Amino acid sequence: MADDLKSGRIVVVGASLAGLRAAEKLREEGFTGSLTVVGDEPHVPYDRPPLSKQVLLGQATADTTELPVRRNADAEWRLGVRATGVDLTAKRVLLADGESLPYDRLLITTGTRARPWPNPEEAGLAGVFTLRTREDAAGLSERLSAGPERVLVIGAGFTGSEIASACRERGLEVTVAERGPAPLVGALGGTLSKLAAVMHRNHGVDLRTGVTVTALNGNGAFTGAQLSDGSRVEADVCVVALGAVRNVEWLADSGLAADPRGIACDAGCRAFNMYGIVTDDVFVAGDVSRFPHPLFGYQMLSLEHWGNAVEQAEVAAHNMVNPGPLRRPHLAVPVFWSTQFGLNIKSVGVPTYSDHLVIAQGSLEARRLAMVYGFKGRVTAAVTVDMAKSLDYYRHLIETGAPFPPPPGAADRPIAADVPVPSDVPDPSVLSHGPTVALTGHLPDRRLTVV
Amino acid sequence: MDSETLLARITDYASRPDPYPLYAELREAGPVVWQAGGNCLIGGYHHVAALLHDPRMSADPRTGGELGHKPPFLRLDDPEHHRLRNLAMRPFGPPHSPGRVDGMRGEIRRITEELMTSFEPGRQVDIVDDFAYPLPVTVICRLLGVPHEDEPLFRAWSDVLVTAADVRPDADSTESDKAGDQARIEMGGYLLELAERRRGKPSEDMLGAFVNEPDPALRLTQEELAETAVLLLIAGHETTVNLITNGVLTLLRRPDSLDLLRREPHLLPSAVEELLRYEPPVHMRERIPHADIDIAGTTIPRGTSVVLALASGNRDPKRFHEPDRFDPARPDNQHLGFGGGIHLCYGAPLARLEAQAALGALLPHLGTAGLVQDPPPYRQNAMLRGPRHLHVQF
Numbered sequence: 001m002a003d004d005l006k007s008g009r010i011v012v013v014g015a016s017l018a019g020l021r022a023a024e025k026l027r028e029e030g031f032t033g034s035l036t037v038v039g040d041e042p043h044v045p046y047d048r049p050p051l052s053k054q055v056l057l058g059q060a061t062a063d064t065t066e067l068p069v070r071r072n073a074d075a076e077w078r079l080g081v082r083a084t085g086v087d088l089t090a091k092r093v094l095l096a097d098g099e100s101l102p103y104d105r106l107l108i109t110t111g112t113r114a115r116p117w118p119n120p121e122e123a124g125l126a127g128v129f130t131l132r133t134r135e136d137a138a139g140l141s142e143r144l145s146a147g148p149e150r151v152l153v154i155g156a157g158f159t160g161s162e163i164a165s166a167c168r169e170r171g172l173e174v175t176v177a178e179r180g181p182a183p184l185v186g187a188l189g190g191t192l193s194k195l196a197a198v199m200h201r202n203h204g205v206d207l208r209t210g211v212t213v214t215a216l217n218g219n220g221a222f223t224g225a226q227l228s229d230g231s232r233v234e235a236d237v238c239v240v241a242l243g244a245v246r247n248v249e250w251l252a253d254s255g256l257a258a259d260p261r262g263i264a265c266d267a268g269c270r271a272f273n274m275y276g277i278v279t280d281d282v283f284v285a286g287d288v289s290r291f292p293h294p295l296f297g298y299q300m301l302s303l304e305h306w307g308n309a310v311e312q313a314e315v316a317a318h319n320m321v322n323p324g325p326l327r328r329p330h331l332a333v334p335v336f337w338s339t340q341f342g343l344n345i346k347s348v349g350v351p352t353y354s355d356h357l358v359i360a361q362g363s364l365e366a367r368r369l370a371m372v373y374g375f376k377g378r379v380t381a382a383v384t385v386d387m388a389k390s391l392d393y394y395r396h397l398i399e400t401g402a403p404f405p406p407p408p409g410a411a412d413r414p415i416a417a418d419v420p421v422p423s424d425v426p427d428p429s430v431l432s433h434g435p436t437v438a439l440t441g442h443l444p445d446r447r448l449t450v451v
Numbered sequence: 452m453d454s455e456t457l458l459a460r461i462t463d464y465a466s467r468p469d470p471y472p473l474y475a476e477l478r479e480a481g482p483v484v485w486q487a488g489g490n491c492l493i494g495g496y497h498h499v500a501a502l503l504h505d506p507r508m509s510a511d512p513r514t515g516g517e518l519g520h521k522p523p524f525l526r527l528d529d530p531e532h533h534r535l536r537n538l539a540m541r542p543f544g545p546p547h548s549p550g551r552v553d554g555m556r557g558e559i560r561r562i563t564e565e566l567m568t569s570f571e572p573g574r575q576v577d578i579v580d581d582f583a584y585p586l587p588v589t590v591i592c593r594l595l596g597v598p599h600e601d602e603p604l605f606r607a608w609s610d611v612l613v614t615a616a617d618v619r620p621d622a623d624s625t626e627s628d629k630a631g632d633q634a635r636i637e638m639g640g641y642l643l644e645l646a647e648r649r650r651g652k653p654s655e656d657m658l659g660a661f662v663n664e665p666d667p668a669l670r671l672t673q674e675e676l677a678e679t680a681v682l683l684l685i686a687g688h689e690t691t692v693n694l695i696t697n698g699v700l701t702l703l704r705r706p707d708s709l710d711l712l713r714r715e716p717h718l719l720p721s722a723v724e725e726l727l728r729y730e731p732p733v734h735m736r737e738r739i740p741h742a743d744i745d746i747a748g749t750t751i752p753r754g755t756s757v758v759l760a761l762a763s764g765n766r767d768p769k770r771f772h773e774p775d776r777f778d779p780a781r782p783d784n785q786h787l788g789f790g791g792g793i794h795l796c797y798g799a800p801l802a803r804l805e806a807q808a809a810l811g812a813l814l815p816h817l818g819t820a821g822l823v824q825d826p827p828p829y830r831q832n833a834m835l836r837g838p839r840h841l842h843v844q845f
Contacts (some may be wrong), residue, residue, distance in 0.1 A: 033553055228634030237797030362530065370506075389793045392504040409753075411528030 005321045007033040011093050011101050012075075013083045014109030014247075015039025017047070018286030018313040022107055023073035025317035035075040036101055038093065042080035043134060049306055051137035051340060052159050056166035059143060062138035083110070086254045088273075088282070104281065105320050108251075108263060108271065111287040112244035112304060117154075122215065127222035128238045131159060143237050144170060150235040152225055154213050156183035158338045160241030161196065165340040168203045175206040175233045177213050177225075180426060188351050188383055190424025192371055193366050195385070199341040244304055246288050255283065262290040262302045267329040269316035277298065285309065285316040291330060295398065296353050296380065296446070305336040320421075333395050337388075343367060346388045349381030349398040356420040358405045360394075361412045362387055370394065373423055374404025387450065454480035455487045458758060459620040462833040468826035470734070470836070471775070474763035483749040484494040488620050490719075490756035495765030496770035498746060502759055503791035510794055515739040515754050521633075522675070523682035524837035529793060531826045536797065538671055539679050542660035543594075544800065552800045555590065559805055562589050570816055570845055575823060576843040582813075584688070587805055591687030596656025597645060608638040609685050618735045618758055618834045639677030642684065647677060657683070683798075691802045693732035693837030695809045698723070701730055701777055702810070702843055703822050708779050713814055722779035723806045727765075727788025729777050734762040734836045736790060737834070761787040762836070820845050827836065 012019045015037050023037055039045075047065040054060040060224060082096040092100040114130035115121035127148075131138045144151070144167065151167045153160045156178035167174040180186060182193035183200055200207040206228065215226040217237060224234040251258040256279075257272040258264075263284045264272045269291070271282040284291075286309040290300040315330040337346045351357075354373035362369030362385075370390045373381035379402045382394030397406055405420050457480065460466060461473045467743065477484055477494035484492045493499055502508050510526050513519065521527070524535040541547045566582050576582070592599045615624070615631025642658065649659035658680060664670045671679060702709040704714045712722055738757045743750055751757060764787045766774040771781075789796035823842035 071549070366530070368530070368533070389795065390504065390506055392508060393501070393790070396501055396504075407742065407744075409740065409744065411506065411509060411511075411741060412505075412530045412533075 006030050007324060008034070008104035009034045009102060010105050010107065010320065011103040012037045012107045013086075013093060014107075014111055014286065014288070015041065015077065015079060016045055016111055016112065016309075017067060018109035018284075018309040019107075020045040020067055020069075020073070021310050022109060022285060022313035022317040023075050024070045025314045026321060027071060027073055029318055029321045031321045035073065036078060036103075037073070037075045038078045038083050038095065038101070040082040041081070041133065044077070044079070046134055048132070051134070052131055052162040053166065053355070055137045055141050056144060056163060057169055058141065060105055061113060062134045062141060065134070065400065082250070084250050086251065086256075086282075088255055088279070091281070105283065106281060107283045107285065107286070107316055107320065108288060109286045109309075110247035110250070111309075112246050115239070115242040115245045116214065117242075119216070122218075123240070125216060125222040125238075126220060127216040127218070127236055128216060128345075130240050131163065132244070140239065144172060148172060148235070148237045150233070151237045152177065152233050152235040153239045153241055154225075155241035156196075156200070156207070156209075157186060157241060157243060158184065158340075160239070161200070161340045162338060163239050163241060164200065164205050165203065168205060168341070173206070174204075175208065175235060175238075176200060177208045177227060177233070179210070179212045180217065181209055183207070183209075185381065185424075186352075187345070187427055188371075189354065189357060189373070189426075191357060191359075191364075191421065192383060192385075193210075193424075195367070199343065199367075200339065203341045210399065213436060231429075242437050244287070253407045261300075264300060265289050265291050267292055267294075267331070268319045268327050269312060270319070273344075283316040283320055285312040288405075293350075295333065295401070296350050301334070301350065303334050303336075305334060307335045333398055335391075335395075344386050344388060345383065346391055347381065347383045348391050348395045349373065349379075351381040351383055351423070352425045353393055354381045354423040354425060356404065357423045358418075358420045359414055359416045360406050361390060361410050361414070361417075363414050363416070372397075372404070372406050374420065377404055378402065379404045379406060399415065454484050456487070456620075457493050458490070458618070458805060459483055460487045460621055461760075462618060464829075464831060466812075467829035467833070467836060470762070470833075471766055474760060474766055477760060477763050478767060481749075482747040483751065486620060486758075490620075490758060491751060492758045492760060493746070494760040494767075496764035496767035499759045499761060499764040499787060500791055502738060502746075502757065503736075503787070503794070505744070505792075507741050507744055508757070509741050510652070510736075510738060512737075513738070514741060515756055518530060521678070522551070523678040525682055525686070525794060525797075532793060535671070535675060535679065536793075538661075538669060538675075539683070539797070541664075541669065542657045543797075552804060555594070556804065556808070557802070558593070558691075559586075559590060560812070562586055563785030563808050567816070572819065572845050575842055575844050578699050578843055579692065579696050579838060580840065583699070583809065583841075584692045586695065587688040587691035587802075587810055590801070590805060594657055594687070595642075595650065595684060596654060596658040597642070597684060601641075605638060605641070605684060608634040608641075609689060612638070612685060613689055613832055613835055616834070617832050618737060638681050638684075642680035643673060644676050644703065646680065667779070684797060687801070689835055690732040690798075692804050693730075693835060694723075694726060694802060694806045696838050696841050697730035697732070698726050698806060698810045699813060699817070699843065700822070700825075700827065700838060701726060702817055703820060704825070705777055708777055709817055712779055712810075713818060716814065718779050719807050719811050719814075720803070721781070721784070723803055724784050724786065724788075724835060725777060725779050725781050726806070728771070728781070728784055729765070731762050731765055731786070731788040732837060733788070733834060735760050735763065735834050736794075761790065796817045816845060 045067045050065045055062050085094040094100045113133035150173040153164050163176045165177050183196040187194035189197045212228040213225045217224050246262045248258040265284040269283045270278050273282045287304045290302040292298040293301045310331050311332040319327040335348050351373050354375045357373045360370045360372045368386040371383045379397040482498050495777045524532045611630050611634040646658040646662045650662045789799045821844050827838040827841045
């Protein structure tokens with residue numbers, strides 16, 4: 001049995017970070033069978049975080065972010081072809097070119113795509129962009145280099161904020177429109193979102209909060225937008241940063257538990273079918289998955305994180321070629337980072353899974369701090385601003401379910417550390433950006449009403 | 452034997468050639484091992500790593516009630532540590548000087564080659580005095596802007612200062628502290644004077660950058676400049692010498708690893724990481740909790756001196772597979788050789804570059820070389836552990 005798992009046919013659908021790392025890990029684990037990786041983009045796997053940072057700043061071009069290869073995955077790469085379905089009974093992946101690939105085990109790493117502007121006609125105006133792919137970044141970067149009069153960014157989540165930051169660094173005028181009360185509020189809650197708003201404004205961003213964009217104007221080319229408060233923004237470039245959509249449509253008729261929140265899987269990355277029965281030959285990893293995490297009440301987490309894509313892909317690969325007792329759970333504590341307006345923001349745990357927070361080290365005034373989040377008296381997350389070296393300590397507190405607020409003793413502990421304040425995690429429906437970390441079950445405070 | 456005497460036995464000069472069985476005993480004796488002198492010793496990887504990252508652990512000797520001057524950033528806590536380390540980093544590394552260390556590759560290679568011109572077949576050399584010491588000293592002198600011919604002068608101060616800073620089980624340190632204070636003041640004065648000569652005259656070196664900083668908010672005070680310069684000059688050469696020497700010693704003891712590296716020189720960076728794990732230049736660091744802290748059910752009261760045995764954590768089987776094996780290709784090697792947390796070695800990128808260059812240049816010569824004396828004579832220092840001499844016959 002164990003030997004059988006090391007051979008046979010494995011198909012990976014999705015050729016980005018998770019797909020690449022899984023393919024490499026499969027070989028590292030001794031898989032000797034045939035390995036096929038399918039990707040709808042024509043490129044070899046490339047890295048996306050630089051696309052909203054170095055590429056927009058003109059420090060690197062979009063075609064230079066290829067992911068480093070750790071080992072030869074000895075795979076057949078089917079790039080530039082979309083998977084259109086999967087037949088679980090016949091165990092075949094259907095491709096857009098009419099071909100079908102037989103498999104013994106299947107790994108789905110199709111990730112997400114940028115949420116498009118809802119009006120296709122307006123979205124088609126020249127100068128309107130989303131940012132997810134290499135082509136998106138190349139086009140936007142070129143447009144920014146041409147020196148537009150003003151850039152309108154719709155949505156102040158991490159991507160929107162990073163785009164605004166890059167524009168300001170290049171000396172471009174920027175307006176940011178956000179439906180919520182402040183940038184990043186969906187991911188980080190009330191207190192840090194206020195700091196984020198200050199950072200936007202101090203860096204010269206025209207930040208409009210509590211408004212939505214009701215229409216994009218232009219005759220062929222984008223010229224401005226209409227806001228819900230009746231005002232109008234004149235701009236010649238528009239970046240729609242409204243979060244991501246999971247690439248699950250191709251699985252609509254598959255019988256897998258795939259819906260707009262992702263593909264549900266167990267802690268070992270095995271996909272559930274639509275009856276909630278776990279499959280044993282279909283695995284999921286990366287942004288497209290949602291999985292139960294014991295540290296967060298076994299709620300199904302969806303993470304759009306670089307680190308999660310790598311770690312979950314490695315767990316999935318391990319479990320695909322090892323028998324039951326040797327399989328591993330995906331228990332890594334979520335971690336992500338962002339750089340914007342000269343600040344390094346890092347997060348560990350799930351900040352939205354919280355009721356209170358304290359500033360445990362540093363201060364908002366110093367623009368350098370560690371914010372610790374708690375839920376029902378235990379530590380569930382921490383976010384550092386220019387204080388990343390403290391992150392491991394807080395991860396340990398999260399992993400061990402340490403009491404909240406964290407114990408005193410830090411040399412740079414402010415008086416504020418004695419005063420937990422509500423974390424003010426908003427209802428995701430009021431935001432124009434989705435939270436990067438989503439509790440796709442329900443908000444913590446509503447858990448009480450669910451039996 | 453009694454675990455209460457572990458620190459005394461580890462720091463005993465007789466243990467210098469091979470302290471590793473004592474570290475195994477330390478990990479066996481528990482996560483927190485109290486010492487007769489009232490301090491405690493910690494040697495498990497996960498506990499050491501956790502405490503290095505714990506913001507409640509102070510690096511400042513004054514936290515334990517010690518009186519004295521304000522130490523350099525190595526022994527300060529945040530936020531003051533952060534401010535001074537950042538100012539010191541401006542002329543050395545990213546984000547303000549991103550290419551500085553990398554730009555020294557060529558110079559390091561030239562210095563290495565110069566030092567090796569006399570390494571001919573049939574000759575016996577002392578790897579320490581003829582190679583591993585002069586290389587980092589020359590590099591740090593050029594980097595800081597210290598005349599190389601003053602080496603005998605600052606070497607004497609440096610010897611006194613590292614002796615004063617060594618970890619001791621309980622011995623009375625009044626004498627060495629007094630000598631250390633004197634050396635620190637003299638060395639600081641010497642470096643301040645060098646810096647002063649650069650005022651108003653832009654220079655490439657770091658002392659020049661410090662005194663000519665145009666923004667008053669980013670300027671070090673005289674006292675801070677003296678402390679920082681002393682720290683950088685000492686740290687810049689007292690540690691890398693051990694890394695390079697331990698590297699030569701380890702490779703000459705393990706012909707299979709030496710062969711592997713000669714066949715596959717691209718493994719060199721990974722081999723240097725393994726050296727930092729296997730024979731780290733810094734064996735221990737001291738910390739003092741600001742508050743009572745709990746470790747695996749043991750409470751360490753505030754103000755207690757806690758000795759973190761980095762070299763023991765590096766050999767912990769709970770973290771590293773076959774920890775006592777030297778494996779130049781070891782994967783997942785997150786060692787404690789550069790410490791961790793906010794005090795993670797400031798000069799690590801430079802040390803890595805120097806060690807890679809030095810060992811890389813020596814590799815072709817080591818195939819026919821032999822150790823004259825094994826184990827070699829060691830330096831007195833227990834914290835900065837390394838051979839005093841390493842005679843090699845080419």
